[in-house]
Amino acid sequence: MPDLFDQTPQDKQTDAAAAGPRPLADRLRPARLAEVIGQEKVLSPDGPLGSMLAGQSLSSLILWGPPGVGKTTIARLLAAETKLAFVQISAIFTGVPELRKVFEAARLRHRNGQGTLLFVDEIHRFNKAQQDGFLPHMEDGTILLVGATTENPSFELNAALLSRAQVIVLDRLSLADLERLAQRAEQELGRALPLEPGARDALLEMADGDGRALLNLIEQVMAWKPGPPADAGTLSARLMRRAAKYDKSGDEHYNLISALHKSVRGSDPDAALYWFARMLEGGEDPRYLARRLVRMAIEDIGLADPQAQTLCLHGWETYERLGSPEGELALAQAVVYLALAPKSNAGYVAYKGARALARQTGSEPPPKHILNAPTRLMKEQGYGAGYAYDHDAEDGFSGQNYFPDKVRRPVLYQPPERGYERELKKRVEYFAKLREQRQKG
Template identity: 80%
Template sequence: MADLFDTGAAAADLPTTAPRPLADRLRPRTLADVIGQEQVLGPDAPLGVMLASNSLSSLIFWGPPGVGKTTIARLLADETDLHFIQISAIFTGVPELRKVFEAAKLRRQNGRGTLLFVDEIHRFNKAQQDGFLPHMEDGTILLVGATTENPSFELNAAVLSRSQVLVLERLSLADLERLAQRAEQELGRKLPLDAHAREALLEMADGDGRGLLNLIEQVAAWRTKDKLNTDALTTRLMRRATKYDKSGDEHYNLISALHKSVRGSDPDAALYWFARMLKGGEDPRFLARRITRMSVEDIGLADPQAQTICLHAWETYERLGSPEGELALAQAVTYLALAPKSNAGYAAYKNAMRAAEKTGSEPPPKHILNAPTSLMKDQGYGDGYAYDHDAEDGFSGQNYFPDTMKRGVYYTPVDRGYERELKKRVDFFAKLRAKRNG
């Protein structure tokens, strides 16, 4: 269910009269109580299969906040009779880790294993991550790490090779509704919201179960006789800030979604992702740069005007600033999404770069070299050069590649947009070249 539940062992030490947060009161007691994450917990899913075969391995839980990482780790320890230890990479240094490992060794000698749950494991540096390896290999600990960042980038290959990465997903609206109903049962009353306001409350949680329970706790404390509508709810309750880390996964995921929506000629989806990034606090200058790149990479010569429009939108933003200048960028996004697409120029550039790398330092043919000195003339520089303006159709058809190199074909224009005209020119010159060369 939601990672509602990262209160740790400290909650158990509180006096029984101390108020307990709703999230803590609703902490699942078994894996069957967890809401959501069927792709991980189902009978045929990775954890379901591991538990059924009694072969639990080290794990990395990758997912956004509030989706159940801590809760599932704690329940796995219960189901496998392992001693549960929870640490956070933010607050734990090497001395504390040594103590954890020593205690786990003693525990193992006494016949009991240890499930070590490491929250924010990606915040450990390489040396600290390497410190887990011998204790994982000899069975002193079963490591369960939790991270909101892509493990491929943030975790050592050695740790990843000894663990299975499980992706936990944000809770769906249906999952959140089940959680809300469970909260109402615990509270002993219904939330004072009409149907639309209730849906708005679920959307405010943004897939975060713990966040939803915190919102529900606030709503349940209101003393009102009538059900509140959406306007009344949003007046009393601020929407949770959108999850967006300008240097993390969300940054790269959203710019990827924007780029692919433009490439897929979907202006509505492109504008949505553009707006999501702006709402998350992205620098419009970063967006201006990436939009201009899209015009070069995915549209190119199919619409030569696209790049100019992006540069003008960028300049407009610099002159107007936010929020007015962002409209110019939005219009550029719309134009790019609707423009004819071609990556022929991009592909031609990469093909030419590969050929240049392969052929090394092959010299140009001598007939296209200038000969400013008599020595160079004696060496044959410029001999046989045909001046294209004097040739029929203004085209000589001479070879401009190195003499020892087979003629390359790198640019293959598509039959879309302005490149349709360029394709006619490429074909025209190819026929003339064949004619001139017999």
């Protein structure tokens, strides 16, 4: 049975001739794993892939990394080095009927002593049932699966598939990696980029760690009419800057809001502003950021600076009145204020402790002396008996017990010696001392 997903070299040459000149990214595709740029930590002899190849024990893999870092190239070269047939499909365009044909062709090869490396691009786009469909063919050796994904496999792939494949993390390319790639492109094209040093640096930054994007940008630059080397301003005017990779519903969204939150908690206003700006530049909804800033004020500052929550709410209201971009400045000021405010999670810890205690004690009733007694029967049952009205007590404090009779009094709120909570700590200690005296008396 012919494999609809394989092509002969003659087919590929015919297709390439019909399509015209090959793109630079295709012309520079490495022929050996040693030529791959930027993934030395996984391809080195001590790295996970290098170790597998050295021991001739290649297993199914999930290549997780951003676009343009070599996932497809690495999969193709792994097949070549292990003498496996390379079959590539995309989860976006492949349905169940096509998968059946792929598995059947792989089964025929397997019977004839030829293994198959099945490369599945965007594997996270397959649903859970489709992912399960790979399992029997992986287990009986029909295919060696190499999946590629830009999303966190822990969230997007089911546990059964993950248990049968090793996750390999690929990094975005550094500026040094991109410079090596640019030099390789210049060698291929036979001339240097017509850019001043500052413009060359700007070009590398535009690629944002994506090697394929850099090569596409280089093709555009090399197509310019001959002239003096362009400066950074000319480069920016002629090329559209690539938008930063930011998926408002994916990993990057959660990674960046985590970075913002932890920078605020760590009292670093510069880092907090940077991550705040990164999210705005990526197209994040400022209302989402406003909501999270209020959360930070409550969780990490709390009563150490009660004004922090108010300022965040005012910043949110200002944004709603002014909109973008003017209103974003109010949110940025809230970011700075939160980062520099005294930090305390005492209220948060006390709240979680109270919830845990509530679950533990179940339905224990309040002590009868603090229950109202609107009926004679309830009075006869002792409701309200012995209640001390605090305003009538000395210092306006009776010191009575307000916990259930069977619950030993805990200490939930423990304010630190920071910010306004210094004063609250004095009050907590003052009332604790009075309570002890009243109970003894």
